[in-house]
Amino acid sequence: MNERTLHVLEFNKVIDLLLEETASSVGKEAVQKLTPQTDIEIVQRLQNETDEALHVLMLDKTVPFSQVYDITESLKRSRIGSMLDTTECLQVAQTIYTGRNLKSFIENVEESFPLLEEIAEEITPLKFLEKEIKRKIDDHGDIVDDASAKLRGIRQTIRTYETRIRERLQQLTRTKSKMLSDAIVTIRNNRYVLPVKHEYRSAIGGIVHDQSSSGQTLFMEPRAVIDLNNQLQQAILQEKQEIDVILQQLTSEIATHEESLLINIKVIANLDCIFARARLAVKMKAAKPTLNEQGIIDMKQARHPLIPMEHVVASDIAIGDDYHAIVITGPNTGGKTVTLKTIGLCTLMAQSGLQIPAFDGCKLAVFNKVFADIGDEQSIEQNLSTFSSHMTNIVNIMEQVDEKSLVLFDELGAGTDPQEGAALAMAILDKVINCEARVVATTHYPELKAYGYNREFVMNASVEFDVETLRPTYRLLMGVPGRSNAFEISDRLGLRKEIIEHAKSYLGVDSKNVENMIAALEKSRNEAEKKLEEANRILEESEQLRADLQKEWNTFEQKKMELYKKAEEKAEKALQKAREEAQIIVDEVRQMKDKAMWKEHEWIEARKMLDEAQPELVKGEKREDVQADQQELEVGDEIKHKTLQQTGQVIEKKNKNEYVIQVGVMKITAKRKDLVFVKKAKDEKADSPSRPVSHMISSRGGTVKTELDLRGERYEDALLKLEKYIDDALVQGYPRVTIIHGKGTGALRKGVEKYIQSHPFIKSHRLGGQNEGGSGVTVIEFQ
Template identity: 40%
Template sequence: MNNKILEILEFDRIKGQLAQYLVSAAGHRELMQLIPQTDYEAVKALLTETTDGADILRLENGIPIPQLADIKPQLKRLKIKANLNGTELAQITKVLQTSMSVKNFFDQMREKKIKLRVLTTQVDRLVTIPSITQRLVRSVDPDGRINDEASAKLHGIRQLITRTEAEIHQQMEKYTHGKNAKYLSDPIITMRNDRYVIPVIARYRNKFGGVVHDQSASGQTLYIEPAAVVETNNRLRQAQIEERQEMQRVLIELSQMIAPYRHDIGQNETILGHLDFINAKAHWAHDTKATLPLLSKENHVLLRKARHPLIDSQRVVTNDIKIGKDYQAIIITGPNTGGKTITLKTLGIIQLMGQSGLFIPAEEGSTIGIFDNVFADIGDEQSLEQNLSTFSGHMDGVKAILEQITSRSLVLLDELGAGTDPKEGAALAMAILDHIGSKGTMVVITTHYPELKVYGYDRAKTINASMEFDQETLKPTYKLLLGIPGRSNGLEIAQRLGIDSQIIDEAWTFVSDDSQNLNNMIGDLVEQRKKAREESEKLTKLVAENEKAQRNLDEKLTRFNEQRDKLYEQARSKANHQVSIAKKKADRIIHHLRQLEVQQGGNVKENELIDAQGQLNALHRDNPRLQHNSVLQRAKQKHDLHKGDAVLVKSYGQYGELLSKRGNHKWEVQIGILKMEVDENNLEKVAKKDLPREKNVNRRHAVRTTQTRKTSARLDLRGHRYEQAMSELSNFIDHALLNNLSTVTIIHGKGTGALRKGTQQYLQSNPRVKSFSYASPNAGGDGATIVNL
C-alpha cells in the first residue's frame, strides 16, 4: 500500500486513537508497524483476531494485561552477560507474572466453555517459568527494591541494621530529652554523611565531644556525632556496607538465573504486546460502535450507514456507499460544501481500516474489498517550490496514479480536471475515466462539470451521484444520492445571499433552456428521493419497534405461562395439604366415636362411620377448576410485585422492601442495612403490617436472621488462587453474618503472604468485622486469622 494514501486519508490519526488503549511498549511497537494488508487471507486472519478480542471484551471485560515496560534493552544486556538492577529485574518479573496470569485467564475461559477462533493458539505459545517467577517475586518489589526474603543473609543483615538503629536512637534520646537538651538548637536526631547526629549550638560543642559532620549556613549550629554513639554508628555503617554487598550479589545471582531464558521472555513480551494490541482494537471498536466487515474477493463494496471515524459521532452524517457489483465508477457532482470530499475520504479510510484488521464505522453487514492499492488525489497540490499550478499539481498526481493502477485498485479523485478551461477540463476528465475503466479499476470522482453528468448517464458500469441539498433552505444535508446527478444551485444561493435581483434575472437569461430544464428535473428527482428515503426510514423504524414489542410480548407470555403453572401447582399442593389436615382430624374424630361405640354401647352404626370417612377422603383429588380457588388467587397476589412493596425473601427467611426492578425478573431488595439483587421467584409479597417492627426513633425494621444452611466457623483458603480465595472469603463472611456466628477462623497459610495480606485488606474494608488477629501459636500462628463479627 503506497504511503501517500496513508498520509492523505490521515491513517496515523486512526492509529493515534488506538494508542490511547494500549498499555505495553510491545503493543505500541506493533501499532507503529500497522499498515493495510493486500492479501485476502492475511486480512481475514487479522479481523478474526479482532473478533476474538471483541468477544473477550464483551464476555470477560477484556484480556487482563497491566502496564508493561520495554524490556528489549534488558534482554540485550543479559545477552552480553551484564547484570541488571532492581528496576530492570522488576520489569522482567512483571512480564513473567503477566504471562502466567494471562495463561490462567484463558484456561478459565476454557473451563467456562468460551470458544475462541485463533487467540488460544497464540496464548499456548507463552512460556511460563513458575519457579523462577516466584523467586523473582520473592526477591524484588515492583518498584525495584530488593526484599528481605531475597536471601537469608540479607534478612539477617537488615534485622541487625534495625536493632542497631534502635540502639542509636535510644542512646541519642538521652541528649534530646535529658538535661543536655538545652544545648541543642533543636531537640531532634538527624543524619549527615550517613551518620546519626544532633544539632548542637556552636558554643556548647565541647559539652558532647565526638565528631562534627556539618554546620548550618549561619555557623550557629554544628551537627555533632556524640562520642558515646560513634562506635554504634560504626557498627551500623559496617552493616549497611554488608547490606549493599549482599544486594549486589543477589542482583548478580538473579541476572544469571534468568539469562538462559531471555529468548522465551522476549517471545512472551511480543505475544503479550500482540494481545494488548488486540485488546486495544476491541476497546476502540466498542467505544466507536464499529462493526466487523464482511470480505469480498470480487471487491464488491457495500457500506451501510458509513461514517467518517475522525468526525464527531454527534455531528457526522451516515451514508450508504456501494461500488463494484453493478458499477465500477461513481461520478459525484454538485456545488461545494455539500460533503463530496468527505464521502471520498470515508470510503478510502474505511477500506484502509478494514484491510488493517480493524472493525469499521458502519452498520453490521457492511462489505469491503481487498484492494492491492488505494490511490487518491485530494486537496490542493499547488507547489510554489516546484513551480506547479493547481492544475499542474493535480495532473502530476493523476499521472503517477495512472501508471500504477491495476484491475484490483481503488482510485479516489477530487475535482478531476479542475483548474483549467471548463470545456478542456471536462474532456480531459472523461478521457481519464475511460482509461481507468479500460483497466477494470474502481474509481470515485467529484466534479463540477455538467458534461460529466451526461457521461455518467451514457457510460456502462458508471453511475451519477450527488450530495443532497434542502430545496427550501439551500443548505446541504450531506446525504449521498446514488443515481441522481447534482444540481447547480449557484444562482439560487446568490439570490438568497442578497445579490441584486436584476443581476440574478439577467444571469438566468444567460443560462440555456436545456440547462434550466435539466436542473428542474434534477431538483424534482432529489425531492422525490428525499421523500422516499424519509418514508423508508420511518417504515424501517416502525417495523423494528413492532418486532421489539412482539418479542417482549412473547417473552412475557412465556413467563406468564410458567408462573401460572407454578402457582397452580402451589395452590393445588396447599389445598391438598389443607384437605389432608381435615382428613386426619376427621379420622381422629371417627376413631374417637368408634371408641365411644365400643365403650358406651352407643347406637352409632359402623357403616355410617365408613361412609363419612370415605366422603372426607374423596375431597383429596385434582380439581380442573382449581384456578378459581381462593388459595390460587392469594398466591397470584403474592407475586404481583411493585416498587415499595414489603416482601419475604424465601431463601433467607428475611423480610425486606423492594427498591427497584433489575432486568426482566430481578429486584433490588433492602433487608435491614443490606441491599441485594434477588430473582422474583424467590420473593413473596406480604402486607406491611405483617413486617416485624422495632420500637425506636428511626422506625426501622429489625433484621432477624434465620439459619439457611449449616455454616462452618472455619474457612480454609490454602491452595486456592488469589481471586478465587477472595471470592470465597466474601461469601463465607456473608453466610457467617446470616447465621449469627460471632467468631470465625480464616486459614490462609504462610506461603508468600499474598493470601494473608489479601484476607486482612478485605477484613479491614468490611464494616461488619469488629476485630481480627492472628491465631495462637498452637492454633496456626500467623497462618490463620481469628475474626470477631
C-alpha cells in the same frame, strides 16, 4: 500501502483514537506499528481477532491488563551481563504476572475464542521466576532480609551497632545537655553525630562532620562512638556487596529466560492492540465487514470515523459490482470530500483489522493499493500551482494503478480551463476504468454529469442540497447527478425575477435539457423514498400486529394448558378414589373363605394394574365413540372403563344404566356413562373355557398371561416358548410369573432351571408352594 494516502486520508488520527484505548506502553507501540495489510487471509484473521475480543467485552468481562512495562532494554542489559536494579527486577516480575493472568483469563472465559487462545498459548507463565523475584524484593523495591542467610546476619549486625551507638549518644545527651544545641541524635555523612555548641567543641572532642548555617552549632561525632561508627560503616559496605550478589543472581536468572520474556511482551502487546481495536469498535458502534477480493464495496449507513456521531451524516455507498466508478457532483461544502474520505478511511481501517462505522452486513474489498488525490496541495517551494500539484500526483497514480487498486480523485481536473479540465478528467477516468480499478471522483464540471450515462461501468451520484434552507444535507444520492441550483438559490436570496429569467436565456438547449433531466430524476427519487417510507411504516404496523396476535395466541395456549392441567388433576382425583374403592373390594375378597382359590401373584398383578393406571385427557371424542356410548350393552360385550382406563367384560346387566363388569381380577358395578363399548362378545369357540379370566391381565401392549404351561411340549419347542414368554413378561413389567412344566422325568424342569440361571434379568426363582403346584411349577421373580 502508499504513505501519502495514509497521510491524506488522516489514518494517523484513527491510530490516535486507538492509542487512547490501549492499556500499556507496549500496546501503544504495537498500535503505532499498525498498518493496512494486503493479504486477504491476514486481514480476515485480524478482523476475526477483533471480533473475538469484542465478544469478550460483550460478556462484561474486565480484561486483566494490570501494569505492564517495556522490559526490552532491561533484558538486553541482562544478556550482556550488566546488573539490573531492584526496580527493573520488579518490572520483570510484574510483566510475568500480567502475562500469566491474561493467559488464564482467556483460557477460562465462558465461551471459546480459538484465535485469542492460540495467541495466549505462546505466553510462558514463568511463575517460579516471578516468585523468586518477589521473595527477595518487596513492593517498595527493597531487598528483604531473608533474600539470603548472609544478608540476614549482616543486617542483624548493623542493627546491633546502630543500637549501641544510639545508646552511647543518648547517654551523652543526658550528661552533656548544656553543651548541645538540641538533645537529639542525628546523622551526617552516614555517621551518627550530636549537635554541639561551638564553644564546647573541645569539651566534647571528636570529629566535626558539618555545621549550621550560622556556625554556632557543630555536628560532631564524639570519640566514644568513632570505632562503633567505623564498624557500622564496614557492615553497611558488606550489606551493599551482598545485595549486589543477590541482584546479580536474579539478573542471571532473568537473562536465562530472555527469549520467553521477549515473546511474553510481544504477545501482551498484541493482545492489548486487539482489545483496543475492540473497544474502539464499541465506541464507534462499528460492524465487522465481510471481505472480498473482487473489488466490491457495499456499506449501509456508513459514517466518517473522525466526525462525531452526533454531527456526522450516514450514507449508503456501493461500488464494484455493477459499476466500477462513481462520479459525484454537487456544490461546495456539500460533503463530496467527506464521502471520498469515508470510503478510503473505512477501507484502510478494515485492512488493519478495525471494524468500520456502518450497519451490519457491510462488504469491503481488500486492495493492494489505495491512492488518494485530495485537497489543495500548492507548493511554493517547488513553484507548483494547485493544478500542477494535483497533476504530479495523478501522473504517479497512473503509473501504478491496476485492477487491485482503489483510486480517489477530489475535484478531478480542477485548477485549469473548464473545457480542457473536463476533457482531461474524462480521459483520466477512462484510463483508470480500463485498468479495472475502482475509482470514485468528485467534480464541478457539468460535462461529467452526462459521463455516467455514456459509460457502462460508471454511476452518477450527488450530494443533496436543500434549496429551502440553502444548506447541504450531506446525503449521498446514488444514480442522480448534482444540480448547480444557482437560479433557485439566487431567487431565494431575493435576486429580481427578470434578471434570473434573462440569465436562463443564455443557457444552451443541452444545458437546459440536462438540468430538466436531473430535476425529473430528483423528483422520481423523492417520490420513491416517500413510498419506501410508507412501505416501511406498513411493515412495522404488520409486524406489531403479528406480535400482538402471537401474544394472544400464547395466552390462549397457556389457558388451554391450564385447563388441561385442571382436567388431569380432576381425573387423577377420580382415579385415586377408584383405586381406594377397588383396594377395599380386594381386601374384602381376600378375607373370604375361598381365598385358597386365588394365587398370590394374581393379587399382585391386580394391584399393579391399579397402580399403573393413568388418567388420559380426551381432547375430542370421535363420532364412533359417541355412537358406542349410546349403544345398549349385553353380557359378554367388551368395554373400556373411562376412569380406570382399563378394558374388561360385561358379566351382568342390572338395569339399563347399571352393569357389573369384570376388569382383570375385579368385579365392579359401573354406571353406563362411565363405560365405552369396544366390541361384541367373542364366539364361544374362540374363548377357552378351561382357564378363568383371572389368569390374564390386560395391558396397553396386549394380553399376556402370568403363567406359561409347557406340559406336553417337546424339549426344544418348550425352551423356545419359554424364551419368548420371558421377553414378553419383561416388556409388560410383571414382577413375577409362573412356569408350569409338570413333574414327569424332571428333564423339562431342569431345562427351565438352566435357562433361568443364565438370564440376566431374573432376580430369583423357586418351586411352587403347596397351593401353587409344588415341584411341577417354577415361580420366577424379575429384577
